Amino acid sequence: MSTAKNNEEIPNAHLHELMVKELQDLLGAEKQLLLGLEKMASAAVDDKLKAAFRLHCQDTENHIERLKSAFGALGLPPRGRRCKAMAGLLEAAGEIAAEFQDSPALLDIALIAAAQKMEHYEIASYGCALTYAELMELPEVTLLLGQTLEEERQADELLTEMALAGINQAQGG
Numbered sequence: 001m002s003t004a005k006n007n008e009e010i011p012n013a014h015l016h017e018l019m020v021k022e023l024q025d026l027l028g029a030e031k032q033l034l035l036g037l038e039k040m041a042s043a044a045v046d047d048k049l050k051a052a053f054r055l056h057c058q059d060t061e062n063h064i065e066r067l068k069s070a071f072g073a074l075g076l077p078p079r080g081r082r083c084k085a086m087a088g089l090l091e092a093a094g095e096i097a098a099e100f101q102d103s104p105a106l107l108d109i110a111l112i113a114a115a116q117k118m119e120h121y122e123i124a125s126y127g128c129a130l131t132y133a134e135l136m137e138l139p140e141v142t143l144l145l146g147q148t149l150e151e152e153r154q155a156d157e158l159l160t161e162m163a164l165a166g167i168n169q170a171q172g173g
């Protein structure tokens with residue numbers, strides 16, 4: 001099924017199929033996350049956390065557009081696949097929100113932990129896809145994936161800061 005097989009000039013062309021699968025998984029994951037972040041924003045107690053989740057919704061829309069551009073650069077239709085991993089992480093976030101809904105101080109910290117697991121999944125997936133693109137010497141795809149990877153890392157760092165602030169508040173410090 002690989003479309004790279006007939007393009008012998010691309011180095012490491014055997015990675016093409018792996019990269020396309022990773023991009024399809026990511027497109028599915030980002031679309032699922034878009035809905036999930038909206039729910040997590042509604043569930044969060046702290047206004048700053050709500051705002052952070054909503055801001056990352058906007059980032060996520062950009063990530064979806066970049067993935068579509070990456071498919072375009074590869075001459076492929078932007079086809080996503082349902083990401084089972086993201087579905088599981090979102091399901092877990094829903095459970096944790098229900099479990100801690102009567103403990104507002106802990107609810108936000110738990111939601112941040114759930115969100116960070118999703119960001120780490122994205123970071124791992126974009127990291128793999130980016131490495132494939134670099135090895136295949138595809139500059140446009142490399143640039144697009146690199147931009148998103150950087151934003152995922154920033155989102156993760158922001159969540160860590162918010163978690164630490166929330167933990168301090170919860171213990172009255």
Ligand SMILES: [Fe+2]
Binds near residue numbers: 030059063122148152
């Ligand atoms: Fe993303």
Ligand SMILES: [Fe+2]
Binds near residue numbers: 060122152
């Ligand atoms: Fe993200």
